[in-house]
Amino acid sequence: MMLCNGIDIAYQLFSVSSPASLSATMPSLASGQRLRPDVDLHYLSDACQAWVQRVGLCESCRRACPVDALLWVDERLALLPDCLSCGRCIPVCPMGALELPGLVQRLGAQEDVLRVDCRRVPLALRAGVSVPCLGALDAAALLELAASGQPIELLDRGWCAECPANGGERSQAFPAQAALQQASDLLSQRGWPAASHPRRVSLPLPLEVALPMPSAREASPCMTRRGFFGRLAKPIREVATQHEETAPPPRPPVAAPPHASLARARLLAALDALPMKGLGDDKTVTSPSVPSALTVELQIGPECRNHQGCTKVCPTGALQPYQDHVDGFEVGGVRFNMRLCLDCGLCLRHCPEQSLVRNTSDAKTSEGWVVLTRHVNRRCVDCGGSYSVAAGQVDSGRCDPCEKSRRLAREMFHQFFAAQS
Amino acid sequence: MAKWGMVIDLDKCTGCQACTTACAMENNRLPGENWQDVLYYVEGKFPNVSMKWFPRPCFHCENPSCVSVCPTKATYKDPDGGFVLIDWNKCIGCKYCQVACPYGVRFYTDERAPIQPDIRTVFPSDEGRQWNPPYKGPQDDPSRGIGIQPHGVVSKCTFCYHKVSKAPKGVADLDEDIPELKEYVPGCVRVCPPKARFFGDLDNPASYVNKLIADKRGTRLKDETGNKPQVYYLSGGAASAIPGLRSMKDEG
Structure with missing residues (x-):
């Protein structure tokens, strides 16, 4: 939901704010495609390739993945079935090329405090808003939530250190800490009092009650005998046929038009949507502007x-x-x-x-x-x-x-x- | 590991543009966007006017400035043969190489066609190429910049990579007069009517191109840039024997 907003915002940005006298060339924003049929993670290959072609392999998502499920094959991103759909790769992409539909799920009645919970918490205990992993939230997502005006609490269930979505050398005590800090800084500049900033609330649960992280590898059926030998023979078959038929010449790619960076467009749009607070009536700031850090x-x-x-x-x-x-x-x-x-x-x-x-x-x-x-x-x-x-x-x-x-x-x-x- | 080079004898060159035409046919060039052309230059005042001409292919420099400026590393020096080639899959068409090349032998053809009406609208391509010419060469290798140029990329002379790279290993010279080698000779060299062009291995001390460069004082252009072209020009200065030219004053 949130990420779709990002695309809409980028479109609006192009259609509304460009003067009519300048002939605008709209960057095309293709919708994402799944990297694997069994995993929900969507990938905007054009946006990613626009970055890779110009800057080189950036590795942000690969390094952010807790289970090393993302990898580059011939300068194309590939996903292994180990993917936990935790969304940790989403906030790190500079182009916003990865998205997970239904990242933020809301259920239950509206409360006066917006509590964001980990989706491993059993449904009976889970707060109103849930994400696969709190580390999948970036500052833009937090600001989008904050725009409703409700105080936001990210629930720390105390098991992040042992969670596979927080695994390996990339583990942090609380994965959303950096996003919280950035959102807090931006809100301060908007004049929001510290009490209304999103914050971390420790509400530990024993690890035994946690639901397991879903993994496509576990869900996929085990390999049959026929499948095993078929897979063994496949590379041999490919090598054998390579010599017989000469491959058709590769079609040259049409140079992709530059793509809007959804990540930054989203953050700035979320910031625009926030009302100014606590400035009294004598402040000169009348229209919200982009903070100097951005x-x-x-x-x-x-x-x-x-x-x-x-x-x-x-x-x-x-x-x-x-x-x-x-x-x-x-x-x-x-x-x-x-x-x-x-x-x-x-x-x-x-x-x-x-x-x-x-x-x-x-x-x-x-x-x-x-x-x-x-x-x-x-x-x-x-x-x-x-x-x-x-x-x-x-x-x-x-x-x-x-x-x-x-x-x-x-x-x-x-x-x-x-x-x- | 050959290092292919070309020698152009300016005393023999008649400026007939056969090389330009051959290159255009061989590489499916758009009219007026030839990888190889002949520059004409006129200087002096009547009656002491002199016109000279210089064939200009890509010089496939040993130390090419186009390679060092490319932001996406799309243009590269092939270590096997010394070709400077462009990977069209990586090129983003920023034209930095065109600015950096001291010789002006790179072509970006997405702008207004120099020859009107625009032939790209007569033979439009549906697969992202500049055009779909009625006659096409069979070779197509976008990763080396060979074939019909796609949109949004820069192109350049490949030294007819698709022919030269298939030459037998260890051959010193590709001469169109040797029947078994003529298919491997670059198009411009093969058609040159006065045989002003020679193509061979600069790394082979026995090659005829090396002999020509040594005997006739082969000269590289703009050596001060440090690009070290692999194309040498020979000029015995035949023009200086014409009395009218000697009295000419530089009015450039």
């Missing part, structure tokens, strides 16, 4: 030659090209939406002109799409292609590749012929 401000210097490389390396589509018509001129450039930026720094590193600067000053941050550069498009006299000139740059009449070819030819001429005369 803002990113980019600037593009005059060196920019409109190569548009930053818009291509951006994994989330926070930097996008735009085209516009102003006074009969075709103008274009780069626009930026802080809400989608993950602050990964790829655009800063991969600008050929080193013209991007991350502004760290506490200047007023702008919401929605901010136009960073404005170039006038011209036609190259040599190739007829379009190239852009920024204000203050010398216009040679040619696009960069044509100008480069010309310089090269002149250089060759002097190297090979003119120097000898």
Whole structure:
């Protein structure tokens, strides 16, 4: 439920806040697919691949998995049947590419305190809201719960240390501690008194009453004799047939459009939904703004030659090209939406002109799409292609590749012929 | 482990563009987006005008700047043969390599076509390629940038990897005049009417390309960039014998 909200929010973000004059290129957000038919975990492969292609294998989810059920096979994510469906991988993904439908379940009557419980607690003892593991909650999820105005209590049943969902070297005394801290910080900045923040409440239960974690491996039927030998023979069969038929050439993938980062969009949207509290009446804060810890401000210097490389390396589509018509001129450039930026720094590193600067000053941050550069498009006299000139740059009449070819030819001429005369 | 290289004799080159045409046919290039072209350059004032031309393939540098800037490591130097290739499955089309290449031999063809009407609309492709030409070469290897260019990626000359990589091991020169080797010769070398192009193994001391480079003072372009191209130019300076050229002043 919550995660579906994330997608809706990202859509709204694109359709509402982009000025009508800028032709918006919508990032497509495909719905997730199951990694295994027997596990509920859904995977947005396009969003994940957009990150993997640009940043490399990030391993966040693999490291977060308590039972090592996630692994990379040929740069694709695969899931082993050991998966406990605990959701610990969900909050760590920078792209929000993993989702578990029905992560937060509500049952029973509305209470004045929203108690969030572990799903291993037997139904008779379980509080109104339950999650597979408290570690599956991130700050955005906590803020979404807090928006109802009820105080939130995360119940610590005292068995987290022994739980398989908290296993191995990644075990923490209480897995939701980091999310609680972040949510608490953000709520303080909204003026929420500390008493109304989500908090951890220790309410121990003996481990004997805990329900077992569901595992797909246990649920799957044991292997038959025929299946065992079939599996043994399969690799041999594959090798044998490989030589006979030449495989059809692999189809080149269509470069995926950048994808909105659901994780960050969700967090900021959850924050927006929170009312301001405890500010009295003399505070100047009238509209909720993004807290300074989450803002990113980019600037593009005059060196920019409109190569548009930053818009291509951006994994989330926070930097996008735009085209516009102003006074009969075709103008274009780069626009930026802080809400989608993950602050990964790829655009800063991969600008050929080193013209991007991350502004760290506490200047007023702008919401929605901010136009960073404005170039006038011209036609190259040599190739007829379009190239852009920024204000203050010398216009040679040619696009960069044509100008480069010309310089090269002149250089060759002097190297090979003119120097000898 | 060969290191393939090319020698282009500027004294023999007639600027006929046969290499450009052969390359376009071999690699299914869009019109006007040729991996290999001939640059023409005019300098001087009438009557002392001189026009020169320079064939320009990708130089497959030993130390290519395009490889070091690629954010996704899509472009790479093949250690076996010394080809500089692009993995179209990894390329995101950021064009940083195009900016970094000192020779301008990389092509991003998703923008306005240089030759109108746009042939991409005449032969549209339904599998994410730039176009679906009526004649297609059989080779297709997106992980090496061979075949019809997909959308949103950069492409470049592959030194006809699909031919050269199949050459017998240990061969010193790929010469179109040797019947058993002619199928492995790059398209531009094979068709060159005045035989101004030579292709061979730069690591083999007995190869004819090495002999040409040594005997005729083969020159690499823009050596100051440190890219170390594997394409050498020969020029005996025949042009300087023409009196009109000697009196020409540089007005560049």
